[in-house]
Amino acid sequence: MTKKITLFQLIAMSIAFYGSIRNVPTVASSGWEVIFFMAGAAILFAIPISLIAAELATGWPQEGGPQVWIKAAFGSKWAFVVSWLLWVQMLVGMQMVGSAFASIFAYSIHRPDLVNDGSYIAITTMVIFWIVTLANLKGSLGKWISTFGSVIGIYIPFTLLVILGIWYWIQYGNVNLGPLNFNSAIPDITNLSKWSFFAGICFIFAGLEIASVHANDIDNPKKNYPIAVFISIGAMVIFNLIAGLTEANAIPVHDIQLANILQPFQIYFTDLNIPWITSILGLMICVGMIAQMSAWILGPSKSMVKVAEEGYLPAILQKRNKDDIPISFVLLQAAAVSLISLLFVFIPGINTVYFMVLILTTILYSIVYLFIISAEVKLHYAATDVPRAFKIPGGSAGMWLICILAYLGVGITIIISFIPSIDIPNDKKLTYILFESIGTVIFFVIPLVIFKFKKESWKKMVVAK
Template sequence: MAKSKSLSLFGLIGITMAFFGTVRSVPTLAATGWTSIFYMFLASFLFALPITLLSAEFSTTFPVEGGPQVWVEKALGKKWGFVTSWLLWVQMFFGMVMVASTIGVLFGYVIGKPELASNNMFILATILICYWGITLLNIKFDMVKIAGNWGAVIGVYIPFLFLIGLGIAYMIKNGINPDGYLADFHFKDLWPDFSDLGSLTYLSGIMFIFTGVEISSVHVNKMENPRRNYPVGILFSVIAIIVLNLITGLTVADGVPNGKMELANITQPYLIFLKDFGLPTVLANIVSAMILIGVLTQLSAWVLGPSKSMLKVAQEGMLPPFFQKKTNRDIPITLVLIQAGVITVVSLAYLLIPNVSSAFLMITCTTTILYCIVYLLIGISAIRVRYTMPNIDRPFRVGNKGNGLMWVVAILSLASTLIAIAVSFIPPDIFKASQYPFYIGFQVVATLLMIGLALVIYKFKKPEWKISEVEEERSKAS
């Protein structure tokens, strides 16, 4: 009996589009003005697309749970497989601080106190209260089931479409704003200003839009004719993402006065557009509340997802028994509390850098660096597996025959990933010169510490750490 296929080409496009449909990164894109066109092309076709194609081959060749950890382990061994799973967990420490930082900004507008959006102490307080609150709720209740898909509809899709509509209408009505980021256009504005290296850091934030792009590849085995439909669907999705993000980014860049972009404040362009049309600004409060729901829903999903993946790694003997503790609801309690504790420490960056936009961009870049190291391992593994397992069945294959196209795609992926890592270490132009050492030091220490911890833990792992099948069954029954 033929294996049932349930995912259509349009279904794949819908899943991919839903994953990247967010307004959170729009200010970072808009802050680059006309250069956003170049940055989006680089991020989409030279970064996201190659990684997606490599992931598609891996996920169909090794259709087992584990994703990147399994792929890297098959090519480079258990040590680097563990490093991969570890980095996918610890990058969340920084990523969730970045996501949670928008809560304070949004909440300030919801309660009619927009001045709180730039108050670093208020942002820090809301991060800690909300993240710990969501963590404790997830330990007690199934919050993802409670929130359901309505959180994404209310908090992502509706605000995104509303912002696109407002932005297009604003540009049609006013044309190019002489005080905006798109004023005084010259052809050279389409290219990065390499004399101002600090401006290149925004590329890292834009590439962050596409981190996690490999997730859609897990659906390849459900598709009819994946060799044809998957690349068609992904290419269409990437083009659609470019168009939608550029429309939104350019219209926001046109509306916000040059030099006044608040990277963590997505409510800012809504207010500008609403005031221009003479619409009640209370709509901005409503939109802020909707986006806030979306952010809280996303945080809730991330509280348990990565930690449950790490629990499986721990039970395989990679982490001490202390990390394997879980509640009667299978909540990995130790891992969940550790990640909440580390997120608390990382969020203290808002004390050291009072400027909310600066701290937001710094933490975004750190997340991008850690995720990109995973992509480097995937790129290297993709080439290696072609030679160590040349005859294994590949339902989806990059290139019909030979390894030439695989080399091209992998090299593109490795090159763009290295560029993303390199620019992430450059202090952004919104930082003062006196803050450069702290910015660079933060990135270097965070990166080396996260990788170093993984290597040290692996080196000193003990055989008795591995949980036996009997113990696992006993644990499930208790």
């Protein structure tokens, strides 16, 4: 028998799937208001999506996750759309990681002037992503990079950030954050631009449905999976709040650089008279970002190559190398990331571009979540004969409560994502709206067009393994 996953292991895996130090500057930029946004994201997004994904994963545990659930509920057409959106949002997300890498690397080599150089950001993002891509063409090397890099560049820096942030607060008190009261913690909900931060906060939890694939492998899933959900989400909320609020205390909110994770470390280590450690830690974080890129490069591509092999994409996209790596998709996504990176050349200001890309990623992922929620509703009634090791508590009433909360959270996220944040310069607001609108429409329509004009010959050319 396969050894069951313990409750502790599931909690650790859940946090590892969507925990990232990269999100801390976004949290910090909202000040005390982030408490409101974080609580809303947990109640209207993280918890409902986790519970929905768990029921679907235990009912349809086949490899493929969301695509399998959507296919069971709505058929191959919409399963293909979901596969495509998951792949595309990862392209945008990896470009975002690459631009953050370029920013951190500039500070690590004592060249902060490069951070505002769009050409440097674009070129560095392209180069590092291509290096990681080529490394992953050899499967074993990619796995080693992901494992080693996660410890060096994610877990150690995140722990240090929390500890140093608390130390700085104890040492100097509340110097920049201001008093915590009703006015500082509750945003002006009549100011719609403020709600743009909600989308960014929700993105912290994007990907949490991935951990649900292990729901069948845990002891007593009916009892332990909800516990794992609440503990892992609670831990991420607490750690992000501590790290984000302490950063906001150390740095005036308008000076926070969204793509510069190293910024608070510079303040902490300089105050400790060991500023040289900042560069070392910066290089460690760069290693962590390489690990993130490496960990995610193959996943969406492996999903898409399976779709291609079912006959939905041309034979050229069905190619794998001797290590079973979907080489066509891996190279195609590297080219796409390079193209997206050119935004930094044409739109000045890394904060503006970074936020625009972050929100587009959130919109695309949110569309996927709408499909997942709808699949839960559909299959709750259409597939009553399919056994689930875990079911949303409360029967149909519980299911509807959870799905309504999820619909609200995802719907609000999508709507407010099209409203320019107060941090978007006035002369870039129209650019922001056009970028998010056109990007969303194009990426959603492309798979529908491909599906409509797919050819029977694509399926016939699949080589049997």
